[in-house]
Amino acid sequence: MSASIPRFLLPRGPATWRPRLSSSTTRTIRAASTKAPKPKAAKPKAPASKIPVLEKPTRFNPPSHGKSLPNRTVRYPGPALSEAEIAAQKTKKYPTMMPPEGTFMHWFLNNRSIHIYITLGVLSSLAGFTFLVSLRHDSKFGDLLPEPKDAIWHPFATVRTVFEVLRLDAEAKSAETKERRARRVEDVAKRGEYRKAHGLETEGFGGWTAREAPPAAFQKAMAAGEEAEEQPKQKRQVKKWLGIW
Template sequence: MASLPTSIPRFLLPRGYLLLRPQTRQLLQLQFPLTAIRHASSRPKTLSEQFQKRAPPVIPQPDKYRPPSHGKRTSRSETSMKSYGPKLTAAQKEEMRTKKYPNMMSPEGTFTHWFFNNKVIHLWITMGILVTLAIAAWYMDFMSKTIYSELIPTRKDFYMHPIQSTGRFIEVYKMHIAHTTAEAQDRRLKKMEDTEKRKEYRLQRIREAEEKGEEYVEDPRYYVGEDGVRRRRVKRWFGIWE
């Protein structure tokens, strides 16, 4: 009979298990079988993971050290019993609803409550203030620009004779508008006359240059517009007009 191969002492074996020959590796597997094999896809359960899965221990709190803010009973604000004592009657609830408490808004059914909660009144007051400010601004601007301020009736005249004073004020305002229109027309005519004069002056200089046989050279600082008027060129530096 063939004898079984003798086992080799472990201190004679090399450290690397994979460096052994296949036959010796098989013998070692037979003598020292691997009880636990961990694959690459599996993860070992550590002690910290086991502690995480456990539920935290709940220690009962003794009543001796319970603070007043965290009473053992459920607070009344979280229950249906909002007030102490018996339930309120309908008359008591109505009295509480219409009672005037100090430093608080007026109850329903009073004039103050209606006044503060009415949107129409607030809209009317706001629009009235805005219209009054607009009229005051227009009147101050009119009084500062008109030359007929002496013809405007005084406040006493408005109080004593409101209809006549209003008619007189309208007439003065029409006179002011006519005067403003006339001034605007005069300024427009003056600009047109200045434009015609500059145009004629330029044409005269061109004729004089032609009579002398010289060439009329335009100044590069100026240009001639479509209306035949010479104007200065405007340069723009960093968004600022010169």
């Protein structure tokens, strides 16, 4: 490790490491008894001409036209493209872009009929699958339905089996409904026979019977020729508050 020497211990000879001043530069040496010259006072500047200041507008009023006309030409690197180059761009495949015109993918992606057929086919398949699952779960003859894989390989046989299961299910429901109605009719007939056997034909529910008018009073009214006249119904007066309600 090298030790640094203090500056005051070095000889006072001309130091080679100090940069020498050029002879052109002047140095002013002042004794301690002399006074420093006073700095000269700055000359007063001439009064500047008054700049007209416009009044601040109440709102922003854009100018009617700019300093220069707008350049509406399209900026592109290179000269204008020829018709052959423009036609070649339409058939060129660019990455991450739609397929060019004249290709199969361009026709497939822009054909509405293809998309309609695909959409209707998918929806019909989902509806048919849901219908078969519901029929297998709810019908008594759901075990007769084929498996989903058989529906793909044998579609006509599957459709024929589905119609047969629907017919059997409809016949079974009709038979159950007919039997239920027959039981109700038989129950009503048995209750009628029971009421006849116990003399309860004129008795209502809970032992109540219909009220009959006395025959003597009815014959007397017919002989006298009395006719019932409807009396006009008097409207109930409603008390109003302040003449409004």
